[in-house]
Amino acid sequence: MVVKMEDLDRNQHSVYLLNFHLVMVTKYRRKVIDDVISERLKEIFCYIGNNYGITIAEWNHDKDHIHVLFRSIPKTNMSKFINAYKSASSRLIKNEFPNIREKLWKDAFWSKSFCLVTTGGVTIDIIRKYIESQGGNDEEEYCIKSKNIS
Numbered sequence: 001m002v003v004k005m006e007d008l009d010r011n012q013h014s015v016y017l018l019n020f021h022l023v024m025v026t027k028y029r030r031k032v033i034d035d036v037i038s039e040r041l042k043e044i045f046c047y048i049g050n051n052y053g054i055t056i057a058e059w060n061h062d063k064d065h066i067h068v069l070f071r072s073i074p075k076t077n078m079s080k081f082i083n084a085y086k087s088a089s090s091r092l093i094k095n096e097f098p099n100i101r102e103k104l105w106k107d108a109f110w111s112k113s114f115c116l117v118t119t120g121g122v123t124i125d126i127i128r129k130y131i132e133s134q135g136g137n138d139e140e141e142y143c144i145k146s147k148n149i150s
Helices: 033-051 076-094 098-102 123-134
Strands: 002-004 016-027 055-061 067-072 110-118 144-145
Touching: 033 055, 033 067, 033 076, 076 098, 076 110, 076 144
Parallel strands: none
Antiparallel strands: 002 144, 016 067, 016 110, 055 067
């Protein structure tokens, strides 16, 4: 994988590439997520994420959890975003799909816990070599080269 300058996100004062993998599980691991509910959860994620500078790169689900790969801006407070998403999506899903209340009878749709992992895509050794190469005249100044990580 080669990360080139044109692949990076920018704002007025910084250049960045912030990718995250989020896994969220339903309360009691109840199997309530189908394709329709997943699509609605994704719409809500996009809507809330827009207010936090977050865009989805990939979305998938199973019956009791979701996986989201997303990009973010540096100033995003991940805890606030995730809490806002969990609150809004829980309320909206339970109102729009009342049959879910048979399996999830309390207010919460999501488990309190979640997994959030950064996905930098390069190893510390690659970053170290990149930093060490700064000031030279070779192409290493302009891109970070790494192994393809899947």
